[in-house]
Amino acid sequence: PIPMLKFIFQWLDLHPGSYWLPATAASLLLVARLGFLIGRDLRAPAKRGSADWRDGVVLFLFLHAWRWPFLFAAAEFNPDESQLAAGALTLARDPVFWRAVDGGSSGPLNYYFLMPWRWFGVPLDYFTVRLTGLLLVWGTLFTCLRTLATTFGRPAAWLGVLPAATFFATVTHPDFIHYSAEHLPLLFTAVSCGLLAGRTPPDRKRLWMACILAGALPWTKLQTAPIGLALLGWAGWQVLREPGVAVRLRWRQAAGVLLAAALPTLLLTALFTTTGQTEAVLRRYFLQNLLYVGNGSVTGKA
DSSP states (O other): OHHHHHHHHHHHHHOGGGGHHHHHHHHHHHHHHHHHHHHHHHHSOOOOOOOOHHHHHHHHHHHHHHHHHHHTOSSOSSHHHHHHHHHHHHHTTOOOTTTSOOOTTBOHHHHHTTTHHHHTTOOOSHHHHHHHHHHHHHHHHHHHHHHHHHHHOHHHHHHHHHHHHHHHHHOOOHHHHSOOTTHHHHHHHHHHHHHHHHOOTTOHHHHHHHHHHHHHGGGTBGGGHHHHHHHHHHHHHHHHTOTTOOHHHHHHHHHHHHHHHHHHHHHHHHHHHHTTOHHHIIIIIIIHHHHHHHTTTTTOOO
16 A cells, blocks of 8 residues: 555646645535535425535535645644644553643643544554544534524525635645644534534433533633633523423522533543642643733733
């Protein structure tokens, strides 16, 4: 297989115009899918339902057809992707975060999320971490597509997601094509929103899973804590406004929402406490993030 791959890459280097063939084909496939859905609804309005696997395949092919050349670049696009890959490799030997790995402003879940590649014996390099980022973008967009389709129908959902999909497919700036600490919170936020938007009042599993993901957001990126709080507020509002439920039971269910949201923090706190990393967590993550914002790294001030 190695000589064949070498031949393919050499051929692609000599024929750069071939890049446009899969990109154009995937774009036409997406347009055809959208046209089919719009035409079907115009002939006979279909019942609103979630997007299916065919929509997911079309979306993935569209993203991958435009982005695949960047997966094979042998140099880093951003120092963060090298740090994340190196940290995940270190955690494969010592799984206790902050004992051997300091993520800076990035939370531990971004590193742990890369470790399954090692479990399956796949090399953890620029290709795999960028593929992970691309898969997370696809998962985020497909989740949004499913959420919007349930409420507005698939044609409207596709039209709503298409601008974001086009951006992620065609962007070439290095900060948007490498695996970063923002990819995983994007997916967590989208899935949590989708679970809350699509649940019916008696459904507790969707509610608790949405709260677990919202509670996990600060451990991907501390700056996502306000987003997690907003999602928890939405979940609490749903619980407190459920019809036909006694007031005492509503408050008990609201306490269950808070417990589900606290579960990721409780588990990680138990890990850090039992391994003696509590001070490191407070200093290197929480205080360092406050200094990171306070010194103008985010605000742009000197």
